[in-house]
Amino acid sequence: MKIASLSDYLLLRINRPAAKAAPGKAKAGSAPESGAAKPAPRTPVNRQIYQLIREAILAHTLPAGMQLPSSRDLALELGSSRNTVTYAYEQLLAEGYLESRPGAGTFVADTAPDQIPEAVERPEPLTDPSGKSELSARGAMLTRQAGVGERQWGAFMPGVPDVTCVPYKIWGRLQNKHWRRSNADLLTYGPGAGYAGLREQIAEYLRVARSVNCTPSQVLITTGIHQSLDIVVKLLGEHGDSAWVEDPCYWGTRSVLNSLGIQSVPIAVDQEGMRMRLANLRRPPRFICTTPSHQYPLGMVMSLSRRRMLLEYAATHKVWIIEDDYDSEFRYGGRPLASLQGMDTQDRVLYMGTFSKIMFPGLRIGFLVVPESLARAFSTGIAELYRNGQVFLQATLADFMAEGHFASHIRKMRVLYAERLQLLQQSINRHFGEKMTITGGEAGLHLVLGLPQECDDVLICEQALAAGIVVRPLSRYYMHARGARRGLLLGYASVPNDEIARAFDKLAAVIKPHLA
Structure with missing residues (x-):
């Protein structure tokens, strides 16, 4: 439908007191045409004029090429000031809806898009679990296999520290010191x-506590394990390369690898860590991803013979070993174990860690240690791809470490988490005695409660969540359902001591019907 008079069209739709309307043009209470959008009463008149003309152009009610009345004439017809109309015209001119022709006037611009040819073949849109379409094959796979959950705190969320124990006053004092300096x-x-200051502190800490051979120049600051793995694969791998991954393993490792076109090859683990078979050894991968100091999620430590074998194999076949040392600070049966990187004499190990487990996940600071020959390229790559930031937080963390608060915090939390581990183990024994196996209880922030193979650990987790308890199914950490062990990952670090028994009572009530 086209309109004959722009002023009549606007008068029927502008919201303002009837007394201000141009006499003879519209009666109070006149209804607009059916389907027409009426601006909100509080919208200024100049803005209403702009919106109404814009909508009319988009709906082709005002056709391309149509000449509009001058701002003076339209203002007179609307009973408004000329400035009110001029604002609307100028805004529409600036956005390309109108065009001004010197000596001729103001006209509706041709805003129709160029004709787009029909595609020869329309692919079927993909659908993700939420029902949204148009995801790529990679996006659909990533969202379908996602391991992340909405709840990130409480009983018994694995891998989450007790953030209430962060020394807030000390942290705040260090932050305020940098604010006062106004360092741009x-x-x-x-x-x-x-x-630089944080890289120096990390290098010193890793040399002493983890036997990592590095200088500050080899340390790169990232946002955590995911970004560290992402930059390693992007700079050292090609689409279609393969990576050995422990089976079971951390879901995030597989997600990052898959998103970058790296084929994940599952390598089973036993009590000595990754168990390479002859068929695997005959086809060297580009990467080997491993958690040798505390296998995730089962908790075993890689034996010395397996470590030596991996290092020799990597050196011979030019394979990159990616060592994920995510929570080795929390070992309750003795000192933390030395890193695999510390044994490497051929520069084949890239070592990564995070402060999410020691400090708090929201900090989003991790680190990556690379061979000296790769340090400059990786620094450039991180700057190019991610535009590194959070320097303010990095400086605060550097001071936190330099003043000894970091080491003190680790000691404090190690004692606290050991107490919570013991309380959880006692609750398990109280309900199940020797019927259930417990693995991974010597270190870290979680343990694994084994279940009979006939149990559906995914269903148990869903029922536990309905009861207010967060647990993770062990079977989902395996690449394939066939052969996956059944069990539950129980995190104890973020559960107050006096809540552990009561929370496990709720979980036990969910588990027991599945054992009958």
């Missing part, structure tokens, strides 16, 4: 490798 370098984009 801490508020802009950071260097690719990260804040």
Whole structure:
């Protein structure tokens, strides 16, 4: 439908007191045409005129090429000031809805899009679990196999520390110190490798506590394990390469690898860690992803013979070993174990860690240690791909470590988590005695409660969540359902001591019907 008079069209739709309307043009209470959108009463008149003309152009009610009345004439017809109409015209001109022709007037611009040819073949849209379409094959796979959950706190969420124990006053004092200095370098984009002071502190800590052979120049600051793995694969791998991954393994490792076109090859684990078979050894991968100090999620430690074998194999076949040392600080049966990187003499190991488990996940600071020959390229790569930031937080963390608070916090939390582990084990024994196996209870922030193979651990987790308890099914950490062990990952770090027994009572009530 086209309109004959722009002023009549606007008068029927502009919301303002009837007394201000141009006499003879519209009666109070006149209804607009059916389907027409009426601006909100509080919208200024100049904005209403702009919106109404814009909508009319988009709906082709005002056709391309149509000449509009001058701002003076339209203002007179509407009973408004000329400035009110001029604002609307100028905004529409600026956005391309109108065009001004010197000496001729103001016209509706031709805003129709160029004709798009029909595709020869329309592929079927993909659908993700939420029902949304148009995801790529990679996007559909990533969302379908996602391991992340909405709840990230409480009984018995694995891998989450007790963030209430962070020394807030100390942290706040250190942050305020940097705010008072008004250092612009801490508020802009950071260097690719990260804040120099933090890299120095991390290098010193890793040399002493984890026997990592590195200098500050080899340490790169990332946002955590995911970004560390992402940059390693992007700079050292090609689409179609393969990576050995422990089976079971951390779901995030597989997600990052799959998203980058890397084929994950599952390698079973036993009590000595990754168990390579002859068929695997005959086809060297590009990467080997491993958690040798505390296998995730089962908790075993890789034996010395397996470590030596991996290092020799990597050196011979030019394979990159990616060592994920995510929570080795929390070992309750003795000192933390030395890293695999510390045994490497051929520069084939890339070592990564995170402060999410020691400090708090929201910090989003991790680190990656690379061979000296790769340090400059990785620094450039991180700057190019991610535009490193959070320098202010990195500087605060560096001071936190330099003043000894980091080491003190680890000692404090190690004692607390050991107490919570013991309380959880006692609750398990109280309900199940020797019927249930417990693995991974010597270190870290979680243990694995074994279930009979006939149990559906996924269903148990769903029922537990309905009861307010968060647990993860062990079977989902395996690449394939066939041969996957059944069990539950129980995190105890973020559960207050006096709540552990009561929370496990609820979980036990969910588990027991599945054992009958």
